[in-house]
Each structure stands twice: as structure tokens, then as C-alpha cells.
Amino acid sequence: MSLVGSGGRRPIYLDCDTGIDDSIALAYLLASPEVELVGIGTVSGNVSAARAARNTLDLLHLAGRDDVPVAIGAQDFLAGSFDGGVPWIHGHNGVGDVMLPAAPREPDRRDAADLLRDLAHEHGGALSIVTVGPTTNIATALAREPGLPGLIRSVTTMGGAALAPGNISAVAEANIGNDPEAAAALLDAGWDCTLVPLDVTLENRLFERDCAALLDAPTALVRALGAMLDIYFDYYVPLYGERSCALHDPMAAAIAVGEVRSRRAPAVEIVVDTTRGPGRGQTICDLRGQRLGPVDQPGARTRVVLELDRPLGPHLVERLTRFDAPEAVR
């Protein structure tokens, strides 16, 4: 059992539906010396869980990290079927229709929930979880291993909308809205959790100049990210009025790493709407009483990030463009 990863780096399990912004989050974690990515589980969302695993393996291969286990997780959600994803946002292959070189290996033989459980035991108490897709695998792991929260250091979840509008309904964000029951299981598990909602992810962006910087990076992985942004930027034109993109998943990664901190993130009661009504999938955050400043509600274990200490974009681009691991493909 190791309390931290190699070289004192904090071990992280990433759960993702890779995805363009998932790819950026993954690369950011690989580029961050503070943490060690010790395992990845995939889930359906932006693409199928199987496609997400393929993308993840290929991205890791470009980074020279064929050592990181990648396990396929849930194809379907706890109370619903995967609907085919969002090719109009992330491209048909999930990575902006960029053709990545195929990794020479297959996914782990375990499923994502079992990989998470094994890693939690292996790193006994030191493992942090970062989720950037529906949290189906986490709910499954909690069902299989009720003692899981006691083995986990922290959970950072990209998802939900506190006071901002949703993105798949008026009030629901995609990760939570795809599997509200799984989100409820995660938020009710009794561990320290940080929810990273649309309220902040939509306010942090990458722009054309950032894309150009990524396309000029020394490593093939980061140049591939730059190439993926082409289709992703198009999607956001109606929202922002210009080519750019929100930083959903990379923000959860950066907050988990600790290089971007919350200026305002009160611990409040959060209930996921699991009805079949018009609010299904909403993360109902009780933000009454926050007018005079952030107030933690007694007993609340989940912090909802409402404001950062600095913009994420510049930090993200700097870290990615400096990424130059010896084993990475040039």
C-alpha cells in the first residue's frame, strides 16, 4: 500500500467520457507534476464508454503513458440508456474527428468500478477521484464497496448548474442530467466533494490565440488538442458570439490539482432532482443566505464552486505548452 504515488505525487483516478474537453483535462493531469494519474475509467456521455476508452488509450500513447490502466465503465446509465452522444459537439469520434495514432494495447480487463475499487485499496486513503462525465461508475463502485468513501481523499466532479441555466435542459447540465441517480449517489456518499458547475466552467474559455499556442506545442498530444478545438470552437459560436470554448472538464482537473483555487465555494446542501419532472437532473444547491458572503451550511460535505481566484485559460495553456515528457511523441 502506498499513501502517495511515485515521487510524492498525489494519486488520481480520472473518470471520463472522452470528449474534447476530457482530452484537455487528461493532458493537463499528465502535465501536472503535483499528481500522478494512476488509473482511468470511462463512461458513456460525449461518446460511448468503449469509444471513450479507445480515445483515452490513444491519447495516453501520444503522451508515452501506455502504463496507465484504462478500464471501460458503464455503457448505460442507472435509470436510462446511452443515447448516442453528441457528435455535433465533439465530432463523430469524440476527439473532434482528429485521427489519433492507435495505441498498441487494449483496455484493462476490469471494468471501471472495479479498477476504482482496487486503486482505492492500493492507495488506502490517498486516492483522489476526478469525474468529468456522468458518475455512473462511481455509483457502481459505491454499491459494490460501501466502504469506498473511507478510502478516498477527495472527489472533484465537473457537473451541474447552481444559479446558471443548464445546458441539456433549462436547469440540467449534461453530466448530471445523463445520470441523475448516479449523481445523487455520489453527492450522498458522505465524502468531501467539490462540485464544479456551469456557473464557473462557462465563464472560463480558450480563444483562437490559445488554440494557436497549442498547435505550436512541442508534443504531438498537445498539438492534437489544438486540432480538436476547430470543431469545438464552432459549436460555441451561437453561445458566445465568437469562436472559443468553455473549459468544463479542465477546470475540475485544475481544481483537483490545486493550481487553480476557489475564491467562493460554500459547502451547502445539494439535492439532485431524480424525479421524472421538468427539473430532472438539476443540482439543487441551497444558496439562500449567501448574499453577505460565503457561508458553509452545518453538515454539508460538498462545496459548489461559484468563483475562481484567477482565470483558468492562461494557466492551462502555459502548462500544456510546456508539457515535454521525455517519453512523449514529438
Add this chain to the structure above:
Amino acid sequence: MSLVGSGGRRPIYLDCDTGIDDSIALAYLLASPEVELVGIGTVSGNVSAARAARNTLDLLHLAGRDDVPVAIGAQDFLAGSFDGGVPWIHGHNGVGDVMLPAAPREPDRRDAADLLRDLAHEHGGALSIVTVGPTTNIATALAREPGLPGLIRSVTTMGGAALAPGNISAVAEANIGNDPEAAAALLDAGWDCTLVPLDVTLENRLFERDCAALLDAPTALVRALGAMLDIYFDYYVPLYGERSCALHDPMAAAIAVGEVRSRRAPAVEIVVDTTRGPGRGQTICDLRGQRLGPVDQPGARTRVVLELDRPLGPHLVERLTRFDAPEAVR
């Protein structure tokens, strides 16, 4: 049949649960030369419907307006019972425990829904409805008279929360949350409606200097409003950090009169959560796609007020302190 009230003033039916801010809204309407208050229905909410009628009669008497019919409406809500109101906000009698001189008359023999229906026919197409309590009476009138929307010029409703937190739950505002089914009936009726939610009413306040101005007014009615504010100001100290009060109901009155206008009030799809889940009573306003500026959604008939053209407080105080009808009690 008269298309407008006497002297060309637009006829208004007010539905209220009188209440301190209801009292201010009522006085504002009486003080507004643009409109004529032709009838009032009461509903349970801040106090019982019967108590609200008593308060309303007494307030009208102070204004020398014993001619305005006041009809008692729903004691209970469409799908729930009145729970006794909020004496810790509005005082035990609903008007801040201020003892008003008793009016020498009784409520109308009709109930509120019948009064509304009769007035709608009488003013054929010219009547505007202002609601500042639960909308139970309006739902009842719609059920009794399905043609009602064709007889009504416009509806202005104080209630709901769009992007702001709720006040009786994390997402529900009191008027809508007390009777979500009635709010759904009102919003689905197919008439032109303006929803005045907490997003704006909490941002407009009265302060100590305003209270002092009301206490110094020439009419007993307005001085009584000033006296009511004492207990009301106390209630808001934890929210605002100082003695002051939100302007919920007066804002709906001022918008209906037209003297305060919306700077940002897009017509959007609004669905009331009528489930028994955690979002019950939420006014789910679809505010996606509003980032680049207000956009009306095709087919939407309800405008949600998100920003005013000027602060309400100064206008309200000016109009109230100038109120000096010859028939009013000094």
C-alpha cells in the same frame, strides 16, 4: 360595458394576501392616476384569505375607498392546505401588528374568482390582473370561465425565481411554492403575462430614510405603511445585513402601472415544477441562449423580468408620500 375605467384610467383587478408588501402595492395602485382599482380578491398566503380581506377593507377605508369591492377567495390551495401564514414576517395580523381602524363594511358576497369573472365581462378586454399572492383564485376563475384569457388585457404576477435562489426552498418562491398547480394554470392560460420574480424584487429595497418619509406622509394610509415596516425591516436583517426590506409586491404593481419598466424581460418558456420532488414550486425559466442579450423564444407568452430601467424605491416613496386623495383619512 366600459373599455376603460372612469376618466380613461386602465381598470385593474388585484389579487392579494395582504401582507405588508401587499399593503404597499395596494396603496401604490390607489395612488396611481394611470389605473383604477376596480376590484380586489384575497387568497391565503401571508395570512388567511379572510384576514387578508379584513386588512384590505381596512386599508381601503383609510384611503376613503369603501367603494372598491373586496371578495374573499381561496382559503386552501389547489393541492394543499393553508398552513397558517408567516406571522414572523408580516406580524400576527398580517399588517405588522399595526391596528388599523375597522372599515364599516363587509366583503363582497361573491368569492374572488366570481368577482374577477364578473369584472372581466364588465370591462370586456380592458381589465388587467395583478397578482401578488398565490394564484389560486385565478386558476379557479380560469376553470369556471375558460374564455377568461380573451377578456383580459394583461397579467402581472409577482412570484417565482428565475436564476436567483428561492425563499421557501432552495428554488421555490412563496407565492408559486404555496400553490404550484395554480401557478401552472395561470402561466399556461395563453394570455400575455409578466412574471416578476425574486431576481428583481430582492434587488429593490426600502431603507430607513424611506420609512421615515412614509411616517411623515399627509395621509393616515401611508403613515400606517411606514409603521408596518418596523417589523418587516427586522425580518430582513439576516438577509441584507441591515434594516430594510425587499419590494416584492409593489414591483408587480409598478410594472403593471407602467411607471417602472423592464430593461431585460425576455419572453421564454416557463414551466412550474408540480412534482412532489425537491424542485416543487420552482418556476423553471429557460434562460439558455440569453448570454448575448435578451432573446424572445418563439411562442412564449410570458416575460420574466430580470432587470428594471430604474430602481423602484425612490419612485414608490415619491408616489406614496404625494398621495393625498380628498376622501382619504388624514
